Amino acid sequence: MLIQKLEEQLHSREEEGRLIEPAPPQKTAHMTDFGSNDSLSFSSSGVLRTAFLKELGRHPNFTLGSRSTRIFEGTSQYLADLEDHLARFHGAESALFFNSGFDANVALWSTVPQPGDVVLYDQYVHASIHEGMRRGRAETRMFPHNDCAGLRQCLLDLRQKRPGVAEGSQSVFIALESVYSMDADSPPIQRMIQLVKEILPRGNGVLTMDEAHSNGLLGPDGSGYVSALGLQKEFPIRLHTCGKALGSTGGVILASTTIRSYIINYAKNIIFSTGPSFPVLAAVKAGYDLLASQEGETRRAQLQYNIAYFQEKLTTHPCWSMVKQHGVLSIPTEVTWASESFHAPIIPLNTRQGHAKSLARRLHQANYWVNPVHQPLVPKGKERVRLVLHADNTEAEIDEVLGLIMEWSMEQVGRTRISEDGWPQVACSI
Numbered sequence: 001m002l003i004q005k006l007e008e009q010l011h012s013r014e015e016e017g018r019l020i021e022p023a024p025p026q027k028t029a030h031m032t033d034f035g036s037n038d039s040l041s042f043s044s045s046g047v048l049r050t051a052f053l054k055e056l057g058r059h060p061n062f063t064l065g066s067r068s069t070r071i072f073e074g075t076s077q078y079l080a081d082l083e084d085h086l087a088r089f090h091g092a093e094s095a096l097f098f099n100s101g102f103d104a105n106v107a108l109w110s111t112v113p114q115p116g117d118v119v120l121y122d123q124y125v126h127a128s129i130h131e132g133m134r135r136g137r138a139e140t141r142m143f144p145h146n147d148c149a150g151l152r153q154c155l156l157d158l159r160q161k162r163p164g165v166a167e168g169s170q171s172v173f174i175a176l177e178s179v180y181s182m183d184a185d186s187p188p189i190q191r192m193i194q195l196v197k198e199i200l201p202r203g204n205g206v207l208t209m210d211e212a213h214s215n216g217l218l219g220p221d222g223s224g225y226v227s228a229l230g231l232q233k234e235f236p237i238r239l240h241t242c243g244k245a246l247g248s249t250g251g252v253i254l255a256s257t258t259i260r261s262y263i264i265n266y267a268k269n270i271i272f273s274t275g276p277s278f279p280v281l282a283a284v285k286a287g288y289d290l291l292a293s294q295e296g297e298t299r300r301a302q303l304q305y306n307i308a309y310f311q312e313k314l315t316t317h318p319c320w321s322m323v324k325q326h327g328v329l330s331i332p333t334e335v336t337w338a339s340e341s342f343h344a345p346i347i348p349l350n351t352r353q354g355h356a357k358s359l360a361r362r363l364h365q366a367n368y369w370v371n372p373v374h375q376p377l378v379p380k381g382k383e384r385v386r387l388v389l390h391a392d393n394t395e396a397e398i399d400e401v402l403g404l405i406m407e408w409s410m411e412q413v414g415r416t417r418i419s420e421d422g423w424p425q426v427a428c429s430i
């Protein structure tokens with residue numbers, strides 16, 4: 001009976017085109033990577049493997065497993081040293097390492113906000129923040145994505161209706177991400193800080209930043225978005241992950257020693273879970289050493305070059321306006337692109353409803369890996385192909401990917417005539 005119920009639900013997901021089917025490794029292994037979060041190509045290039053093996057060589061007698069939860073003997077000296085290193089690297093008082101960023105968010109949001117506190121979260125924050133809030137004790141409220149007017153209204157409303165908030169005895173957490181993982185845009189951070197200070201002058205606004213998609217990519221040695229802007233003091237809680245630009249796995253909460261100690265005392269996924277094993281920690285240390293090296297600097301610069309190359313070529317293509325006008329494809333970040341000094345490697349190629357799989361298939365057929373994304377990963381009607389640029393993508397590969405995207409797009413527009421050099425020649429007079 002149970003199996004039948006499960007099958008029915010899977011079947012209806014399939015009917016709606018929403019069934020999640022992990023990409024088969026035999027398919028992705030031989031494709032050029034335009035999909036993964038390994039944006040500095042640390043993992044795919046092998047540079048991280050080399051650094052990792054060196055790190056193992058420095059600790060030939062390592063104990064593989066942590067053997068326990070970290071509240072017993074599972075906190076090795078290596079883990080303690082790594083956490084000190086991460087705190088210094090990111091300019092924080094202390095650091096707390098987790099097996100994943102998801103775990104870190106769940107631990108943070110399920111414990112730190114107290115009963116009576118409120119969490120205001122951006123509409124597009126990651127599922128792990130939602131999961132943590134769901135298990136937490138504070139009231140939660142959403143404000144529209146990157147919307148200062150919406151945030152202001154929420155803050156004013158809370159101050160007016162809750163004496164504890166106005167008096168400063170109840171905290172208001174503001175949950176932001178440095179780069180939103182599906183839309184690749186960043187919050188108007190200075191204005192948001194200013195609003196929180198103005199409306200909550202007693203200092204009970206707690207700004208938090210999830211840096212999953214900026215860790216390693218900007219700031220001194222790749223230390224992140226908040227560090228790049230010198231705003232460490234404005235964000236008492238930050239969260240970085242190691243599974244994206246760092247190329248390995250893990251998550252780290254950067255906060256005061258009190259918050260760190262509180263999470264260790266109250267987070268069930270710390271107390272009742274085995275601590276991280278040595279290879280995970282050594283890979284993270286190797287990744288951070290790479291970030292701070294010339295190799296890291298060069299890869300960051302190459303990645304920014306590749307992103308600019310892709311964006312420039314796509315948006316100046318003679319048919320791009322037509323493709324947008326027909327609603328075939330658009331990039332939400334196009335409007336803000338020129339004014340930003342840092343560009344995220346994620347390019348959301350928004351398609352019409354039901355078309356993302358077709359575009360992804362076209363690129364897969366040519367051996368380029370990208371990910372089509374639909375509900376439940378993004379809201380209904382926000383379907384897209386999530387393309388990610390990497391430091392090791394070559395200009396020739398990017399050109400070919402662009403050619404395929406435009407070829408597919410013009411087929412959708414219905415006026416395709418492919419030129420000999422592979423770029424579509426169409427009447428673009430609009």
Ligand SMILES: Cc1ncc(COP(=O)(O)O)c(C=O)c1O
Nearest residue numbers: 100101102126181210212241243
């Ligand atoms: C904003 C954000 N936070 C947290 C996570 C979870 O990190 P991890 O993959 O290390 O579990 C992700 C992963 O996609 C993310 O995008």
